[in-house]
Amino acid sequence: TEAVSATGIALADTASVELRRLAEVWAEPLRRALGLRLPVADTGSIRVGYVGGLGAEGYRLHVGSAGVTVAGADGAGIFYGLRSLEALLWAGGEGAVRVLPALDIRDVPRFGYRGMHLDVGRHFFGPDAVKRYLDLMARYKLNRFHWHLTEDQGWRIRIDRYPKLTDVGAFRKETQVGKQRDPYVGDGVPYGGFYTKEEIREIVAYAAERFITVIPEIEMPGHSLAALAAYPELSCTGGPFEVGTRWGVEEDIYCPSEATFEFLQNVLLEVMELFPGPYIHIGGDEAPKTRWRESPLAQEVIRREGLADEHELQSWFIRRIETFLNRHGRRLIGWDEILEGGLAPNATVMSWRGIQGGIEAARQGHDVIMTPTSHMYFDYYQGDPDKEPLAIGGMLPLERVYAFEPVPEELTAEEARHILGPQANLWTEYVPTEAHLQYMLLPRMLALSEVAWTPPELKSFAHFARRLPTHLARFDAEGVRYRIPDVVGLERDRLVVEDHVRLELTAPAPGEIRYTLDGSEPGPGSRRYRGPAELDLAQGPVTVAARMVLPDGQMGAVRRARFARAPLRPTVAPEPAGLAPGLEAVWVEGSFRSVAEVEAALEAGIGARRTRTAGILLPEGPPQERFGLRLSGYLRVPEDGIYTFRLTSDDGALLRIDGETVVDHDGLHAASAREGDAALAAGLHRVEVLYFQAGGGRALSLRVLDAAGAASPSTWVAPGSSGVRPPPLPSAGDPPRRRWDRRGGTGATPPCAGGGSGPP
Ligand code: ACM
Numbered sequence: 001t002e003a004v005s006a007t008g009i010a011l012a013d014t015a016s017v018e019l020r021r022l023a024e025v026w027a028e029p030l031r032r033a034l035g036l037r038l039p040v041a042d043t044g045s046i047r048v049g050y051v052g053g054l055g056a057e058g059y060r061l062h063v064g065s066a067g068v069t070v071a072g073a074d075g076a077g078i079f080y081g082l083r084s085l086e087a088l089l090w091a092g093g094e095g096a097v098r099v100l101p102a103l104d105i106r107d108v109p110r111f112g113y114r115g116m117h118l119d120v121g122r123h124f125f126g127p128d129a130v131k132r133y134l135d136l137m138a139r140y141k142l143n144r145f146h147w148h149l150t151e152d153q154g155w156r157i158r159i160d161r162y163p164k165l166t167d168v169g170a171f172r173k174e175t176q177v178g179k180q181r182d183p184y185v186g187d188g189v190p191y192g193g194f195y196t197k198e199e200i201r202e203i204v205a206y207a208a209e210r211f212i213t214v215i216p217e218i219e220m221p222g223h224s225l226a227a228l229a230a231y232p233e234l235s236c237t238g239g240p241f242e243v244g245t246r247w248g249v250e251e252d253i254y255c256p257s258e259a260t261f262e263f264l265q266n267v268l269l270e271v272m273e274l275f276p277g278p279y280i281h282i283g284g285d286e287a288p289k290t291r292w293r294e295s296p297l298a299q300e301v302i303r304r305e306g307l308a309d310e311h312e313l314q315s316w317f318i319r320r321i322e323t324f325l326n327r328h329g330r331r332l333i334g335w336d337e338i339l340e341g342g343l344a345p346n347a348t349v350m351s352w353r354g355i356q357g358g359i360e361a362a363r364q365g366h367d368v369i370m371t372p373t374s375h376m377y378f379d380y381y382q383g384d385p386d387k388e389p390l391a392i393g394g395m396l397p398l399e400r401v402y403a404f405e406p407v408p409e410e411l412t413a414e415e416a417r418h419i420l421g422p423q424a425n426l427w428t429e430y431v432p433t434e435a436h437l438q439y440m441l442l443p444r445m446l447a448l449s450e451v452a453w454t455p456p457e458l459k460s461f462a463h464f465a466r467r468l469p470t471h472l473a474r475f476d477a478e479g480v481r482y483r484i485p486d487v488v489g490l491e492r493d494r495l496v497v498e499d500h501v502r503l504e505l506t507a508p509a510p511g512e513i514r515y516t517l518d519g520s521e522p523g524p525g526s527r528r529y530r531g532p533a534e535l536d537l538a539q540g541p542v543t544v545a546a547r548m549v550l551p552d553g554q555m556g557a558v559r560r561a562r563f564a565r566a567p568l569r570p571t572v573a574p575e576p577a578g579l580a581p582g583l584e585a586v587w588v589e590g591s592f593r594s595v596a597e598v599e600a601a602l603e604a605g606i607g608a609r610r611t612r613t614a615g616i617l618l619p620e621g622p623p624q625e626r627f628g629l630r631l632s633g634y635l636r637v638p639e640d641g642i643y644t645f646r647l648t649s650d651d652g653a654l655l656r657i658d659g660e661t662v663v664d665h666d667g668l669h670a671a672s673a674r675e676g677d678a679a680l681a682a683g684l685h686r687v688e689v690l691y692f693q694a695g696g697g698r699a700l701s702l703r704v705l706d707a708a709g710a711a712s713p714s715t716w717v718a719p720g721s722s723g724v725r726p727p728p729l730p731s732a733g734d735p736p737r738r739r740w741d742r743r744g745g746t747g748a749t750p751p752c753a754g755g756g757s758g759p760p
Helices: 017-034 075-091 126-140 195-209 225-230 259-274 288-294 296-305 308-326 356-363 398-402 434-441 444-453 460-479 595-604
Strands: 009-011 046-050 057-066 067-072 103-107 116-119 144-148 213-220 281-285 331-333 350-353 366-370 419-424 492-494 499-505 513-517 533-535 541-548 559-565 577-583 583-589 609-613 629-636 643-649 651-659 660-665 672-681 683-693 699-705 715-719
Touching: 009 017, 017 046, 017 075, 046 075, 057 075, 057 225, 067 075, 075 103, 075 126, 075 460, 116 126, 116 444, 126 195, 126 434, 144 225, 144 419, 225 583, 259 281, 259 308, 281 308, 288 296, 288 308, 296 308, 308 331, 350 356, 356 366, 366 541, 398 444, 419 444, 434 444, 444 460, 492 499, 492 672, 533 541, 541 660, 583 595, 583 715, 595 629, 595 683, 609 629, 629 699, 643 651, 643 660, 643 683, 651 672, 660 672
Parallel strands: 009 046, 046 067, 116 144, 116 419, 144 213, 213 281, 281 331, 331 350, 350 366, 366 419, 492 559
Antiparallel strands: 057 067, 057 103, 499 533, 513 541, 541 559, 577 715, 583 609, 583 629, 629 683, 629 715, 643 672, 643 699, 651 660, 651 683
């Protein structure tokens, strides 16, 4: 180890305005926070400059006995190299002496689009809070800020030509209390706020200095009640309206009149003047067609333009706006509803209702940003809803964010090039304060950062968890709120063949792990985890309950997992004759909300139809929505051992092996995976999967992993003939299209052991 005195930052090109500004923007907060004085000078131990041979935004960071070199492919690369150096300086001790490991890093991002969204419509966050949000994004190398500026409950951007948008539309008389929209209870407290143009310009410039492009969202045709309250003549009914006070989806939307287009185009002209980036987001989501169906004007447009229905009318609406934006040199982004009725020719799609919209758009040659509710909705719960502050619903723990893969397997390499990158969204219906905002954001945004930056082969949740405490300690020092992550290593129950198992836990936060071995709630006085321990399972299963206890006494939520010794399940003997590859499939149309309802319907047998599949997957035949399915047959495993079954479904599914439930992933939910283990003797085992598709996205797949976590070469077989196919029943007609509602579509709440972690 050699000590290098950090004398300052030397620029490779002292005449470069960009280099100087980069060094100054970076060094100033370090001086304030760490007391490290790093003046920009002719000589210095931190050398900063450009270098070729790296991809866009890439950097090289070298720490050696002669000092530190940060070299970037471009300004962004240098910025990111400095941020990595900064993380090392934070981790390197306390006070003015910092210990850096010798290293040589070459680093480039996997995706060019690394996005974070913020809804300022439901709750307003002022310019300083937005800048702090941008600072957190920049620290973790995110580079697109999607600013959701207009909503039913508030219009937040000053538009000179239409002053009532903010004079009227930025303020609501009160806000819904609690989760219930109907019957409605208001808090009686007026609420509002908006950004002046000056503030917006300042924020855009602040973001640019941190290599963040701001993407403004101006919602249309739905989520526009605040605008309609200001200018009711833009609606189909003429109003009058009040700025929204309830959460949810409103029936009143812009009417597709010439007055509306003139208004929106004038608004967008002012918006484009403020935001120099290439993209303008126009929303397009959750726009009920009720008013258009009843409106003579909307119906006249449908006739005049030769459109099939209101969905094509929305598509026509968006195309018209796209033409306008393209003419002004900008590109349109919309939520995946813009696929319905036909995609505008150059549009980029934000896939939020699962990944199917993204797959479809990429196949059509359109660019896609992946932001599915299943992995990227930071307004969802992070743990047991009974122990967490009120949230919109869903369940999105840290490890699920980390596990997100933005490029769907279904895409070819050519199609996959259209996946620009991931984005996480933070809607703020139930997020009224900045502290709460940080609690929902952190540390999930750190997981997003690795999803966006790191190639999948270098990702490891266990490694990520080990690196977290340093980052969270920095938040502690800065007074930034975060949710204390759960102890890592207890994500699920475990079966083992032997009567001992190694308990290995990771502390993902500064502090100690405290745990119990009888499932009881651990506290500061419980057993302290000091390293891997042997669990003795000879006397029976052991339930481990663990939680983080921070230095200041704060406690994280409790995680529990059961460790059990499992005798190998015997094989089916004798083997039935006449088995052939594949599984038997039986499906039945209907509205199901649980696999038990599917079983009952199949038992009744009415309208059931049979087919065959190659394995655990959706067969050809059933309708797009509303059906139940059973796959059955046998699984042949190659050797004795514990197998892990990862069942992915949308909506609910359940896996039974030899008559026992191994994975229960029942209920209405978006595409997500759940795992279970089974101890199986080599050979044949009875398998049954139940599934239902209620509406929205659809998915069913199963991965079989061996004890080492590798894909097991297992095969599916079933009796060779699946019997005579009964004739199809007369169709009951198209079910009504289910309007997706974030509140309704995500009922899945895994049983999650709880405790601790109070509301912010
Ligand atoms: C959305 O969450 N409505 C895009």
